[in-house]
Amino acid sequence: MMAIGLLTSGGDAPGMNAAIRAVVRSAVYENKEVVGIRNGFAGIFDEDAYVMDLSSVADIIHRGGTILGTSRSEKMREDAGPAEAKKHLDAMSIEHLVVIGGDGSMRGALALSDEGQSVITIPATIDNDLGYQHGSIGFYTAIETILDAIGKIRDTSSAHKRANIVEVMGRHCGDLALYAGIAGGAESVILPEVDFDFDEVKKKMLAGKLRGKRHHIILLTEDKLSAYALARDLEEATAIETRVTILGYVQRGGIPTGTDRINASRLGSEAVNYCFGEKKSLALGLKGGKMLALDLKEALAVEKTFDRDLYHLVDKISI
Numbered sequence: 649m650m651a652i653g654l655l656t657s658g659g660d661a662p663g664m665n666a667a668i669r670a671v672v673r674s675a676v677y678e679n680k681e682v683v684g685i686r687n688g689f690a691g692i693f694d695e696d697a698y699v700m701d702l703s704s705v706a707d708i709i710h711r712g713g714t715i716l717g718t719s720r721s722e723k724m725r726e727d728a729g730p731a732e733a734k735k736h737l738d739a740m741s742i743e744h745l746v747v748i749g750g751d752g753s754m755r756g757a758l759a760l761s762d763e764g765q766s767v768i769t770i771p772a773t774i775d776n777d778l779g780y781q782h783g784s785i786g787f788y789t790a791i792e793t794i795l796d797a798i799g800k801i802r803d804t805s806s807a808h809k810r811a812n813i814v815e816v817m818g819r820h821c822g823d824l825a826l827y828a829g830i831a832g833g834a835e836s837v838i839l840p841e842v843d844f845d846f847d848e849v850k851k852k853m854l855a856g857k858l859r860g861k862r863h864h865i866i867l868l869t870e871d872k873l874s875a876y877a878l879a880r881d882l883e884e885a886t887a888i889e890t891r892v893t894i895l896g897y898v899q900r901g902g903i904p905t906g907t908d909r910i911n912a913s914r915l916g917s918e919a920v921n922y923c924f925g926e927k928k929s930l931a932l933g934l935k936g937g938k939m940l941a942l943d944l945k946e947a948l949a950v951e952k953t954f955d956r957d958l959y960h961l962v963d964k965i966s967i
């Protein structure tokens with residue numbers, strides 16, 4: 649019997665387990681077999697896989713991480729990688745492969761699709777950096793984690809009359825800082841999409857101090873500039889003690905929010921609807937609550953646009 653292959657790949661994101669559960673449960677409902685591949689694309693080369701039944705996904709909808717394990721596979725990026733992977737998928741009788749992950753995982757899936765493999769991808773990354781959709785699995789949970797941290801950091805900053813630079817993940821995408829900045833009432837957000845203006849941040853800090861503000865939260869996307877050097881420069885320029893908090897991997901774990909679980913369940917179940925008949929090369933996603941199914945190559949080509957209105961909103965409501 650030909651089976652549905654299922655793997656999670658790239659950086660894990662809270663809600664991946666809810667998506668795995670939805671794929672398995674929906675497949676069993678349709679009398680289809682699901683083969684879970686361990687540790688992302690790496691598990692294809694090792695043929696490290698097992699048949700997933702109803703009980704194999706029991707009690708996971710609320711858990712962070714991924715029960716299948718994940719990796720960033722170097723082998724898939726080698727010239728001969730995708731063709732070799734395709735042979736292993738055939739050996740495992742995998743007809744349609746469902747890939748849960750972000751941009752790199754979608755690229756891996758596309759390389760397999762070019763080798764004739766049927767693939768359906770589900771967007772899961774805390775970065776929300778995939779342009780064709782909005783609200784990839786894990787994004788809203790990471791926002792809640794950042795908000796929880798901001799709340800605590802604000803308490804101690806207010807107690808000491810300090811500023812705090814909070815560095816968040818996102819790599820080349822500022823959505824985590826932007827959305828958490830709005831919801832968390834940050835005074836400034838520093839993002840990859842906007843040129844950094846030191847004087848602007850300084851001006852806000854000084855104006856806040858003048859009004860008797862006891863804290864100042866600056867959200868910074870990782871890799872943009874050194875948080876520690878910035879803290880030193882701001883402290884020198886404003887005479888406001890400035891500390892740094894690098895949030896790091898706490899943003900990747902934790903209990904997925906209701907939104908992430910619902911989105912993951914919808915996307916996982918929808919993927920199974922495409923695991924019938926002819927080969928597919930599809931990217932699933934949600935935008936404005938609507939389900940999307942785009943050609944995978946076309947989805948990858950959609951550039952992520954930056955929401956300037958939201959950026960101005962942070963500016964406006966943080967004065």
Ligand code: F6P
Pocket residue numbers: 659720750773774775817818819870900
């Ligand atoms: O893609 C998600 C992400 O968490 C990024 O925000 C971050 O830069 C990166 O993964 C870290 O990746 P790794 O797990 O390889 O250290």
